Amino acid sequence: MTATVPTPDTRRTTRDASKPARRPALARTNPLRPRSSKVLLVVMVLYALYTLVPLVWLVINATKTQGGLFSSFGLWFGPDFALWQNLVDTLTYRDGIFLRWFGNTLLYVVVGAGGATLLATLAGYGLAKYRFPGRRAVFAIVLGAIAVPGTALAVPTFLLFSELGLTNTPWAVIIPSLVTPFGLYLIWVYTEDAVPTELLEAARMDGAGEFRAFFTISIRLLVPGIVTVLLFAVVATWNNYFLPLIMLSDPAWYPLTVGLNQWAAQSIGAGSQPIYNLVIMGSLLTIIPIIVAFLLLQRFWQSGLSAGSVKQ
Amino acid sequence: MTHSAHARRFAAIAAMTAIAGIALAGCAGSGSGGSSDAPQDGFGAVEAALEKGGELTYWSWTPQAEEQAAAFEKAYPKVKVNVVNAGTGNDEYTKLQNAIKAGSGAPDVVQIEYYAFPQFTLTDSLLDLSGYGFGDFEGDYTASTWGSVTSGDAIYGLPQDSGPMAMFYNKAVFDQFGIAVPTTWDEYVAAAQTLHAADPSKYITADLGDAGFTTSMIWQAGGQPFQTDGTDVTIDLQDEGSKKWADTWNTLVENQLVAPISAWSDEWFQALGNGTIATLATGAWMPGNLESGAPDGSGNWRVAPMPTYDGKAASAENGGGGQAVTKQSSNPALAAGFLSWLNNSDDSIDIFLQSGGFPSTTKQLGSDEFLSAEPEYFGGQKINEVLAAAADSVVTGWKYLPFQVYGNSIFGDTVGQSYENHSDLNKGLTTWQDALVEYGNAQGFTVNK
Numbered sequence: 001m002t003a004t005v006p007t008p009d010t011r012r013t014t015r016d017a018s019k020p021a022r023r024p025a026l027a028r029t030n031p032l033r034p035r036s037s038k039v040l041l042v043v044m045v046l047y048a049l050y051t052l053v054p055l056v057w058l059v060i061n062a063t064k065t066q067g068g069l070f071s072s073f074g075l076w077f078g079p080d081f082a083l084w085q086n087l088v089d090t091l092t093y094r095d096g097i098f099l100r101w102f103g104n105t106l107l108y109v110v111v112g113a114g115g116a117t118l119l120a121t122l123a124g125y126g127l128a129k130y131r132f133p134g135r136r137a138v139f140a141i142v143l144g145a146i147a148v149p150g151t152a153l154a155v156p157t158f159l160l161f162s163e164l165g166l167t168n169t170p171w172a173v174i175i176p177s178l179v180t181p182f183g184l185y186l187i188w189v190y191t192e193d194a195v196p197t198e199l200l201e202a203a204r205m206d207g208a209g210e211f212r213a214f215f216t217i218s219i220r221l222l223v224p225g226i227v228t229v230l231l232f233a234v235v236a237t238w239n240n241y242f243l244p245l246i247m248l249s250d251p252a253w254y255p256l257t258v259g260l261n262q263w264a265a266q267s268i269g270a271g272s273q274p275i276y277n278l279v280i281m282g283s284l285l286t287i288i289p290i291i292v293a294f295l296l297l298q299r300f301w302q303s304g305l306s307a308g309s310v311k312q
Numbered sequence: 313m314t315h316s317a318h319a320r321r322f323a324a325i326a327a328m329t330a331i332a333g334i335a336l337a338g339c340a341g342s343g344s345g346g347s348s349d350a351p352q353d354g355f356g357a358v359e360a361a362l363e364k365g366g367e368l369t370y371w372s373w374t375p376q377a378e379e380q381a382a383a384f385e386k387a388y389p390k391v392k393v394n395v396v397n398a399g400t401g402n403d404e405y406t407k408l409q410n411a412i413k414a415g416s417g418a419p420d421v422v423q424i425e426y427y428a429f430p431q432f433t434l435t436d437s438l439l440d441l442s443g444y445g446f447g448d449f450e451g452d453y454t455a456s457t458w459g460s461v462t463s464g465d466a467i468y469g470l471p472q473d474s475g476p477m478a479m480f481y482n483k484a485v486f487d488q489f490g491i492a493v494p495t496t497w498d499e500y501v502a503a504a505q506t507l508h509a510a511d512p513s514k515y516i517t518a519d520l521g522d523a524g525f526t527t528s529m530i531w532q533a534g535g536q537p538f539q540t541d542g543t544d545v546t547i548d549l550q551d552e553g554s555k556k557w558a559d560t561w562n563t564l565v566e567n568q569l570v571a572p573i574s575a576w577s578d579e580w581f582q583a584l585g586n587g588t589i590a591t592l593a594t595g596a597w598m599p600g601n602l603e604s605g606a607p608d609g610s611g612n613w614r615v616a617p618m619p620t621y622d623g624k625a626a627s628a629e630n631g632g633g634g635q636a637v638t639k640q641s642s643n644p645a646l647a648a649g650f651l652s653w654l655n656n657s658d659d660s661i662d663i664f665l666q667s668g669g670f671p672s673t674t675k676q677l678g679s680d681e682f683l684s685a686e687p688e689y690f691g692g693q694k695i696n697e698v699l700a701a702a703a704d705s706v707v708t709g710w711k712y713l714p715f716q717v718y719g720n721s722i723f724g725d726t727v728g729q730s731y732e733n734h735s736d737l738n739k740g741l742t743t744w745q746d747a748l749v750e751y752g753n754a755q756g757f758t759v760n761k
């Protein structure tokens with residue numbers, strides 16, 4: 001039954017592809033195929049450079065030794081090629097604390113972002129498909145919560161968690177990460193478009209309970225939305241800096257962001273031990289998983305972003 | 313990279329001041345008398361605790377901490393010390409302030425730089441160790457470092473390193489341009505002009521506005537801009553010493569004779585290695601940093617006494633710090649035992665010296681072995697003779713503000729603007745003072761009233 005309902009993104013793709021073919025005479029003025037603009041091209045090239053140069057810098061400088069970083073031109077390779085040595089040093093520095101931080105980050109991402117996605121899906125779906133008193137109030141609260149930046153809540157959250165005795169534990173990072181009002185809202189909007197109420201009624205007629213209807217029918221229709229929320233949550237948790245910075249004081253529980261900053265801070269003050277080469281290598285290793293996640297999941301990401309933008 | 317690091321630092325400072333503000337406000341009413349609940353058991357209780365054993369947490373970012381803790385555990389097998397690097401400088405203070413505010417989570421023993429000591433003693437966060445007989449240690453330390461960890465009769469920690477200021481200079485650059493080593497600040501300014509005129513890529517020093525440097529320079533000039541008596545604070549950043557420094561430094565800043573490179577950046581280390589920066593007036597802990605951070609400069613650098621205003625030897629402390637026992641410690645006698653071993657035993661101080669630390673103990677500062685060292689990086693010069701002499705000539709009477717950590721965090725917005733615009737530093741100092749007065753009064757201190 002599910003196969004008969006095309007997902008929104010495939011439906012749109014086929015429509016887009018067929019339009020120019022059907023109306024070639026209008027191609028020049030068709031808003032879907034604007035004329036190429038030199039100005040736009042230049043702007044886009046500049047923007048691409050702006051985005052890519054830091055990455056190129058990171059890759060090039062990850063191959064340099066601490067001394068080479070200071071004595072060579074930033075955007076080209078230095079005299080020594082120390083990529084492998086830097087990699088080994090980064091992974092073994094201080095008994096391999098980097099790997100511990102990597103593991104911590106994975107833990108926070110899997111439990112925090114995974115849990116956030118699950119909760120957002122359940123709540124967003126429930127709000128979209130069931131009518132109950134107080135629904136409008138929930139809507140207002142969720143919208144309001146989106147407007148409050150997490151940084152503003154960090155200090156109150158810290159004081160709250162210290163009352164509970166949870167600071168300096170992984171829970172202090174995981175529990176706040178479980179809440180994603182934006183994800184909830186996105187699933188809510190997406191559900192209204194992607195899961196026809198008629199379909200659920202048909203399922204109920206056939207004797208499926210609400211849970212069965214959700215897990216066997218709705219969840220499959222919601223996959224693009226869920227993946228989008230998951231990606232948002234993964235990126236937010238992976239890059240989370242401020243919350244763990246104030247919550248954690250034991251480096252054994254640091255995520256990569258806070259740990260790398262501690263390495264960078266080692267170059268400051270008396271008894272400084274600059275390890276810029278390891279900071280750069282560590283940064284490179286830190287962004288690789290995120291890039292991989294984007295490349296693998298980007299088609300879901302795109303369709304999820306445009307969810308709700310066109311009334312289907 | 314440095315920009316985002318700055319942004320993060322700023323965010324961290326913002327968070328800290330938010331929480332620190334609450335802590336200070338909550339406490340200012342009770343005054344600074346913290347000795348009423350201090351232990352009075354003498355050093356016997358400390359020795360008994362060391363025999364009995366237990367577990368301690370020690371926060372430090374010093375590179376020697378792990379090795380020292382291991383040596384301590386060997387000497388006292390029943391004690392376990394968990395060394396935690398909770399961040400460097402401000403990062404650690406944020407966490408400590410948070411833990412104090414939260415009422416739990418602070419370590420037993422903690423590293424605190426001298427400039428930050430008043431902030432934590434005034435909020436009644438550190439244990440007064442005088443009841444454990446720590447007063448007997450006074451003679452073991454230089455007067456200036458001992459003064460930095462004590463307040464009246466209360467002893468809030470033991471000094472670890474010290475940073476009497478000296479002038480580090482690149483002899484190769486001086487020789488190349490025929491510049492003599494300056495002994496007065498007038499000569500220093502003249503050298504700056506000669507050098508930059510001869511080679512515009514070279515500067516006498518780098519200074520983008522650094523609170524620690526400025527306060528030390530005012531200290532060296534004989535200024536005493538910060539006075540504290542309980543919660544009564546006086547701030548005068550236009551006193552004689554402050555003006556003397558600002559007027560001299562104005563010549564350098566207004567004529568753009570100092571390199572616009574921020575300290576401790578990668579660019580800074582590079583400039584120290586390749587001769588772009590010809591001198592550094594800084595603490596005696598610098599040699600180790602030069603060797604590890606600017607290996608290219610090896611053989612070129614030398615150390616000379618600080619230039620002065622009148623030709624008479626005068627120095628100031630720059631950086632350095634000690635360790636303290638927190639009030640949250642559940643085993644304060646044991647924590648005091650570890651602290652006394654850490655900063656008052658030869659075994660521990662030897663480890664500290666081997667990794668390039670500069671001591672605060674008079675015994676090590678006066679030892680032949682220490683004074684006769686001839687590091688290759690400094691062309692075989694007996695640099696410790698110069699640095700130990702600097703320790704003896706530190707000007708007395710200096711005090712930091714009880715909210716110096718916050719004060720230093722807003723330095724860039726005030727005095728830093730004068731640096732940015734190459735304009736009068738006195739104006740920047742006045743702006744800084746206004747901001748400090750306003751903040752202090754808002755926190756429950758009585759400032760300039």
